[in-house]
Amino acid sequence: MPEKRAxxxxxxxxxxxxxxxxxxxxxxDYPAIVNTYIEVVPSDTVKxxxxxxxxxxxxxxxxxxxxxxxxxxxxxxxxYCGQRVGDFCSYQSxxxxxxxxxxxxxxxxxxxxIAPHGDILLRAKPIGGFRLLDSGExxxxxxxxxxxxxxxxxxxxIADIPDEVIRRLEHFFLTYKQMxxxxxxxxxxxxxxxxxxxxxxxxxxxxxxxxLYPGPG
Numbered sequence: 001m002p003e004k005r006a007x008x009x010x011x012x013x014x015x016x017x018x019x020x021x022x023x024x025x026x027x028x029d030y031p032a033i034v035n036t037y038i039e040v041v042p043s044d045t046v047k048x049x050x051x052x053x054x055x056x057x058x059x060x061x062x063x064x065x066x067x068x069x070x071x072x073x074x075x076x077x078x079x080y081c082g083q084r085v086g087d088f089c090s091y092q093s094x095x096x097x098x099x100x101x102x103x104x105x106x107x108x109x110x111x112x113x114i115a116p117h118g119d120i121l122l123r124a125k126p127i128g129g130f131r132l133l134d135s136g137e138x139x140x141x142x143x144x145x146x147x148x149x150x151x152x153x154x155x156x157x158i159a160d161i162p163d164e165v166i167r168r169l170e171h172f173f174l175t176y177k178q179m180x181x182x183x184x185x186x187x188x189x190x191x192x193x194x195x196x197x198x199x200x201x202x203x204x205x206x207x208x209x210x211x212l213y214p215g216p217g
Contacts, residue, residue, distance in 0.1 A: 019055035021104055022213065024077035024121065031202035033147060036107055036124045038074040041115045048118055050075060050104070057119045067176045070168050072115055072122075072146075075104035081138055082208035085201065089131060089138035092197070093190050101137040105205040108169065110155075111146035123147040128158030129198040131191040132173055139187075140201050141173060158194045166192065 018024055020037040027035045039048045039057060049060035081100030090098040109124045124144035132139045143161070145152040155161065170189055177186045 017055070020050055020121075021052060021055065021075070021077055023055070026076060026078055026202075026206060027123065030206070031126060031199040034076055034107070034124055034126060034144070034202065036074055036109060036122050036144070037077060038072050038109065038115065038118045038120045038122060040069050040073040040118055042069050042071070043114075043116070044069065044118070067172060070108075070172050072109040072111060072118075074107055074109070074118065076107055076142070076202065076205065077104070078209045078213075079105035079202065079205035080209040080212050081105055081140070081205055082212060084204040084208045085140065086138045088201065088204055089133075089140070089190075092131060092193075095190075098133070098136070098138050100205075100208065101134060101139045103139075104209075105140060105142060105202065107142040107144055109144050109146055110152045110161075110165075111149045112151035113146070113149070125153070125156075126198040126202065127155055127160065127195050129193050129201060130170070130173060130189055131193060133188040133190055134177075135186050141169075142198050142202065143169070156195065158192060 024035055024037065027033055037050065039050055046062045047060040048057050051058040081103055083100065085100040085105075086098045090096050107124060107126070109122065123146075125147055126142050126144045128143045130141040130143070132141055143158065145155050147153060158166075170192075174187050174189055
């Protein structure tokens with residue numbers, strides 16, 4: 001009888017790549033430190049997005065115009081912007097009836113280092129966020145720094161970010177879906193918030209995920 005290989009003994013799950021949304025934990029220290037899956041880097045000329053069914057990175061759309069992502073950009077595993085995220089956005093903004101966008105929670109990661117491509121995992125420290133409405137749905141953008149980054153890693157609050165950098169991020173998210181010459185503005189920046197609210201949004205998005213996909217997590 002042939003001898004079993006080490007990977008056979010360890011279990012068949014080790015032969016397959018983990019699904020970035022379902023198969024990766026947020027981390028033992030979440031929401032202070034979160035595991036993050038990066039989909040897009042600033043040098044990308046197309047918008048990549050995780051395919052929810054397969055876990056593969058797919059092309060969502062070409063970047064037809066000159067907008068480029070100002071930071072690493074991706075999503076938080078085992079999060080979902082559902083009823084809790086929508087209700088919290090309604091409460092904080094005073095606008096009733098807001099729903100979550102039914103996607104994983106988005107996150108920007110600031111770092112001095114250049115990542116040549118997405119489809120990577122990293123550890124990030126959330127320090128704030130944008131309460132963004134996209135076509136009337138809650139589409140929060142968590143703002144974070146790469147853990148251990150020499151330039152940004154010591155930042156702990158949205159107040160640590162220079163105003164010019166905040167304005168650059170705001171401008172990007174307010175315009176990256178707007179057609180040149182178009183009068184329709186799909187995205188509305190309702191507020192900028194600090195670390196405490198970012199942590200709460202992450203907790204709520206994780207709770208929304210656990211309700212949608214019950215099980216260990």
